[in-house]
Amino acid sequence: MIQRHTFDFLKDLVENNNREWFQENKDRYESARENVIDFTGEWLGLMKKIDPGINENLDPKKCVMRIYRDIRFSKNKTPYKNNFGVSIPAKGSRAGGAEYFLHIAPGNSFIAGGYWMPEAAHLKAIRQEIDYNADDLKKIIDADEFVKLFGEFRKQEQLKSVPREYSVDNENIELLKLKSFVAFHQIKDEELYEKDVAAKIATICSKIYPLNVFINNALV
Incomplete structure (x- = not known):
């Protein structure tokens, strides 16, 4: 489960998104990150039973995304993300295809799957x-x-x-016009505090699994 101290850290980060505060609270960040990694390990173990395409040797640490923002081309210069993101590729160990994604943020947590904004060649293949x-x-x-x-x-x-x-009269034109192919489910903060939340999220992902298979079959 996700610990309350992880959410407390993220809530405080929202109010203090600067390098000085982050360095002073680095131990809190490391503790929150370890909590997310531990949770990812539990979730990943369940997901390997649902989706045989997931790399058997995938490291939970590599699934947890960096909290540091790339601000080079952004008007928003805050240096840190206000969330933890976890990505499990649905095939192999690299991004660039269908995935299962968990977004952990106070008041805005969700589980998603599919393929968000595919690159041009992948988009053409999926269509x-x-x-x-x-x-x-x-x-x-x-x-x-x-x-x-x-x-x-x-x-x-x-x-x-x-x-x-x-052509405009293609019976599936509404699907062909899509820019992304994503299934999205909001999760309440309180749900992430529950001991069996990894199993609940895995069950939700089991309903995303056929979509990811369809997408990845297009990319073969």
């Missing part, structure tokens, strides 16, 4: 897979349990115009 096998995708995203957990898949950000490879 082609949708064009060829849309019925397979629709069976996944239109299932009652999927909709209950993640909402309407087609309501993600779409292109304003039709992709040039496809």
Whole structure:
């Protein structure tokens, strides 16, 4: 489970997002990070039983994303993220395909999966897979349990115009216009404090698993 001190650290970081405060509270950061790594290890162990594509030797530490922001090209110059992010690639050990993602932030925690903003070549391949096998995708995203957990898949950000490879009268044009292919489920802070939360999150991810298989099949 995620400890309350981890959320306390993140709440204080929101109010004190500067290098001086962070250095003075480095021990709190390290303690929070270790909590997230330990949780990731538990979650990862459960996920390997659900998704055989996950690298058996994947290190939980490598799944926890850096808290340091790249501010070189950003107007927001705060040096640290106000959250912990955990990414489990659905195939192999590197990003660049479907994944399971946990965002830990006070009042804004969520579990997500799929592929957010694919690069051009991957986007083209996913659209082609949708064009060829849309019925397979629709069976996944239109299932009652999927909709209950993640909402309407087609309501993600779409292109304003039709992709040039496809016609406006394509019966699956709403899916082909998508920029991302993500299932998203909000999690309350209190849920992350529960001892069995890793199992609950893994169960949610089991409903994302078929979507990740569809996406990664497109990228083969």
